[in-house]
Amino acid sequence: MTATPESEGQAGRGGAGGTRHTRGTGGRVAWAVFDWANSAFPTIIITFVFATYFTQAVAVDPVSGASQWGVAISLSALAIALTSPLLGALADAGGRRKPWLGGLTLLMTAATAGLWFIEPEPRFALAALLLVAVANFAFEVGIVFYNAMLLPITPPGRLGRWSGWAWGLGYAGGLACLVIALFGLVQAEPAPFGLDDHAAGPVRATALLVAAWVAVFAVPLFIWTPDGTARIRQPGRIIGRAFRELVETVRQARRYSAIGRFLIARLVYIDGLNTIFAFGGIYAAGTFGLSLEQVLLFGIVINVTAGIGAAAMAWLDDRLGPKRVIVVSLAAMIGLGLPLLLTTDITMFWILGTALGLFFGPVQSASRSAMARLAPVGMQGEMFGLFALSGKITAFVGPLLFAWLSVMFDSQRAGMAGAVALVAVGLILLLPQRLPGGRDPG
Numbered sequence: 001m002t003a004t005p006e007s008e009g010q011a012g013r014g015g016a017g018g019t020r021h022t023r024g025t026g027g028r029v030a031w032a033v034f035d036w037a038n039s040a041f042p043t044i045i046i047t048f049v050f051a052t053y054f055t056q057a058v059a060v061d062p063v064s065g066a067s068q069w070g071v072a073i074s075l076s077a078l079a080i081a082l083t084s085p086l087l088g089a090l091a092d093a094g095g096r097r098k099p100w101l102g103g104l105t106l107l108m109t110a111a112t113a114g115l116w117f118i119e120p121e122p123r124f125a126l127a128a129l130l131l132v133a134v135a136n137f138a139f140e141v142g143i144v145f146y147n148a149m150l151l152p153i154t155p156p157g158r159l160g161r162w163s164g165w166a167w168g169l170g171y172a173g174g175l176a177c178l179v180i181a182l183f184g185l186v187q188a189e190p191a192p193f194g195l196d197d198h199a200a201g202p203v204r205a206t207a208l209l210v211a212a213w214v215a216v217f218a219v220p221l222f223i224w225t226p227d228g229t230a231r232i233r234q235p236g237r238i239i240g241r242a243f244r245e246l247v248e249t250v251r252q253a254r255r256y257s258a259i260g261r262f263l264i265a266r267l268v269y270i271d272g273l274n275t276i277f278a279f280g281g282i283y284a285a286g287t288f289g290l291s292l293e294q295v296l297l298f299g300i301v302i303n304v305t306a307g308i309g310a311a312a313m314a315w316l317d318d319r320l321g322p323k324r325v326i327v328v329s330l331a332a333m334i335g336l337g338l339p340l341l342l343t344t345d346i347t348m349f350w351i352l353g354t355a356l357g358l359f360f361g362p363v364q365s366a367s368r369s370a371m372a373r374l375a376p377v378g379m380q381g382e383m384f385g386l387f388a389l390s391g392k393i394t395a396f397v398g399p400l401l402f403a404w405l406s407v408m409f410d411s412q413r414a415g416m417a418g419a420v421a422l423v424a425v426g427l428i429l430l431l432p433q434r435l436p437g438g439r440d441p442g
Contacts, residue, residue, distance in 0.1 A: 038214055042139070047281050050206065167314075263387065266391065
């Protein structure tokens with residue numbers, strides 16, 4: 001018999017760490033602060049600063065640079081998709097998630113710090129792409145273990161608001177780091193710390209800033225947020241159990257059909273959303289001629305509106321259910337994205353782009369809370385591994401579609417149109433689905 005979403009959220013494999021164990025507010029606050037910490041990486045490295053620096057200064061030309069960047073992010077996403085379910089199952093089998101999250105955070109900060117050595121010459125392009133791919137892999141896989149910690153520490157009726165508040169805090173963290181990068185490094189006159197402007201020293205130093213930012217602000221989670229207890233201590237037994245549990249999940253796929261349908265819809269719309277966000281800086285610079293400083297200012301505005309949207313709609317997630325929040329946000333993104341593709345007026349670009357930012361956060365935070373509600377207790381890591389799989393297994397499609405359409409039509413507008421189309425298809429797939437939480441429209 002096919003399980004309902006509600007029963008799926010209650011039935012699990014049990015064992016240590018298989019019961020819901022809510023703790024004090026301090027642990028949840030420390031968990032949310034981790035979003036503040038690691039959001040500096042996608043904001044500065046993947047989206048606004050280093051991506052723009054790579055395409056404009058490191059690559060041979062902006063068009064080929066955008067294409068190379070898209071390929072690197074796509075290959076990284078494929079690696080994330082292939083490894084996340086197994087790693088999530090390993091964490092469930094072992095019972096603890098902090099060690100995995102800690103190791104991946106260290107790898108991300110080390111690879112990010114290595115970007116300091118990327119000088120503005122094409123001979124550094126391959127090294128830059130490799131470091132970015134490794135750092136992105138560690139960042140995204142770490143999110144699997146981070147997300148899986150939400151359900152055990154949060155009361156059921158508050159999943160939406162804590163997910164939304166953390167996402168809003170993440171945008172605030174990305175914004176704060178971006179402001180420091182802009183005014184403390186990129187635009188500082190004279191360049192601080194004796195950095196060489198001719199070798200893009202201030203821009204490259206933003207990578208060191210991000211690495212330090214993540215390392216410092218990740219500490220509260222590892223001190224105060226509770227972790228599961230160890231279920232199995234021998235590595236060999238953990239791996240064996242993880243494989244068996246993952247195989248069992250696949251074998252009983254019909255039991256988790258509601259989760260599967262949701263993940264298929266998310267697979268499509270999150271690919272479009274991530275492409276829009278990841279290539280937002282590149283699109284602004286290439287299509288509207290924004291300078292790096294202007295791209296940074298645009299990034300600040302987007303992070304402000306995205307954070308406001310995530311925090312403000314977090315209450316609606318718990319009250320009305322995550323599906324309503326996702327549907328409204330996706331529809332708004334399409335409604336704003338179409339005129340944004342057509343306008344040639346720089347003022348309209350700023351207005352539409354700013355409004356579009358309001359709906360980035362709610363889509364992502366409500367999707368996370370929906371998965372937390374659907375995930376069987378004791379299987380959070382595995383299910384959030386599949387959640388990451390749904391966000392990455394076809395994640396190469398959006399960037400490659402952007403790169404291919406941009407080159408084919410010699411226009412980044414064409415590339416961004418493909419991303420908006422993916423959002424629309426994902427919305428269509430989501431509409432007939434049922435999600436638990438609130439008064440779901442069904």
